[in-house]
Amino acid sequence: MPKPWGPTTTAIHAGKHFNPTRAVTTPIFQTSVFELLENREGAEFAAAIEPPAFYTRWGNPNSSEVEAVLAELEGAERALVTASGMAAFALVFEAFLKAGDHLVAPAAIYLGTEQLIRRWEAQRGLTVTWIQNTLDLDEWAAALRPETRMIWVETPSNPTLALTDLAAVAALGKKHGIRTVADNTFPSPIHTKPLRFGFDLSVASATKYLAGHSDVVAGVIAGSDADVVTCWHLTKVMGPTLDPMAAWLLHRGLKTLALRVRRASDNAQALAQWLLWQPHVARVDYPGLPTHPGHEIAARQMETGFGAMIGFELRAGLRAGQCFCEALEVITRGVSLGGVESLIQHPASMSHLKTAPEVKARLGISDGLLRFSVGIEDQPDLIADLEKGFQAAAEAR
Template structure:
């Protein structure tokens, strides 16, 4: 059977096995910084190659090669590259394809770390940025692009308010205007959205989240064309955001159950998002799988098989209620990050965005009562009971 015809689960389990180089069913951990060269000519050959897997681990490693083959297959991309974190993946893309003074178009509400990276470039390298307020407005995206635009960045669903961007529209805009397009696919994962298939040039994710799936590693991935990924590898070879082989091995292990995990978590999220809409203690629910979500129609078109496992909801009681709610939970864990098998929740107003200026929080859609909820694969009834306990502790019981 042609591997290109495999389903997503088969791909996640079997893609890349040719990179193993042994008869072990599970790939060994190549915990080494350097590999023996059989002859001098081999050293010269590897030194001139793009990402040789058995030369020097900053350049490549068999554990990296195998993971990258799986991610590229899942993303329907020509090639993929693994890095030491999601942020190092984004930094690599920006360092590779942007120069001082270039212009970038990006959503006004994106992951705080990505925004901080762009603003750092804005301050230090004169990067010019146009921030798109309404990501569903094609005209606003179109108007933001200038002759000096070098990169269009999208994040869908966005962090933390789950806004949606039409990736096919952004890809078409980029092609027409000759601008490279990049999408953060962390929340959706390639199980639900494959940006490259929709015409986006580069799909970037924090592999720390769903791809790893067990809250035990930190890594990032970039997927795209052979030429673009080779260019990104050239940057990493110099800057050195190298993941360690054990983390790459953990990531490969996590990818084998990706389909099962994210689909179960998304089923939980879909059910809980619908249930939360009926709770009098909840002011709003942000989940693209709800028909009331403004981006639902676009999400239904570009997300296949589910709407992801992230949601956010706003409590009626504001800041104090949000804090009390989180402190009362026993099944759902209060923590940053997302995408593990366990459910995680955080209260941005008193945690990640405590020191964020009010006007910035308003732009990001972060109210005092907003909770970001990474739904895990626990039993749905137990998650509902835990949320009920949170409502009670927050003084919001019916």
């Protein structure tokens, strides 16, 4: 059972038993292999689950320590770190789906996840039902089939910040014996713990808020001991192992996770309310606004804030969105999210430039949509920078 500690105490002190030294900060065990003190240790480690001092593709003290922290933060029995978020997602698919199975997932979903699903459709005969309105529980229920093996959700979703009622969808999964998986990248366990609502697995790109400094690529799978060990067995043979340096950096980032996420969330709440009053803005998507269609659900299942992601749409469209981003000085143009610095992207001219119009419509990506990952900078500086963007957008018309 997790210790009754707060998230920051947990992030700093959990997993210390994996540090065999007297160093206050665990050293980086930058080694591929560990010395066996006796021959019998070779047989014992070879039969063990994720031994931390045998061979780094199987386990490493840095990985074991950060996994202990992540498991406690998520309220999970066990966690597994991987070389990227997509590696974590692909492992879950490989572990729990087979050819001909049926998957239920939101129609507006992270592009990388959609590409993974499409690959399974094309190569393994996976069938998929795409949920158009994630707030409609009847649509989720109607999508289920006898061959449904997995329900996949994002909440809030990428990029539209749509909400899903986690408890209700988890109950559907349990009723029909279907594994439920939540991509928890956007809220992080500071705001949402999907396992508490009955989900089987919580997965995330640890590259984002968990590491938090735009210097690590990593992923995480958290859930029951049995499910995570199943994924570890695949990691052992497929090799998407997180290297010791990246695991150490991820752990260092986690120590300030709660502080960073709450500060960024406070910034986002204030900026979302400010954006509502800007004449160049047609729409603001943020779960913390009462105008958001999923606000009531967000208030019920998100803790200590509503996250640091904002979507807002410029009235003037494509060229205005391009000029807006190019005029910014404090806010950085970039396609990722979750770092200490604020990042912004214009999907229509950046990540989704070559995406088919009908796909962009399904994903909710309009010509004027901007995806804004709010960082921990000072609010007045962010507002001043956004004002420069609005001025440039106005001049572009």
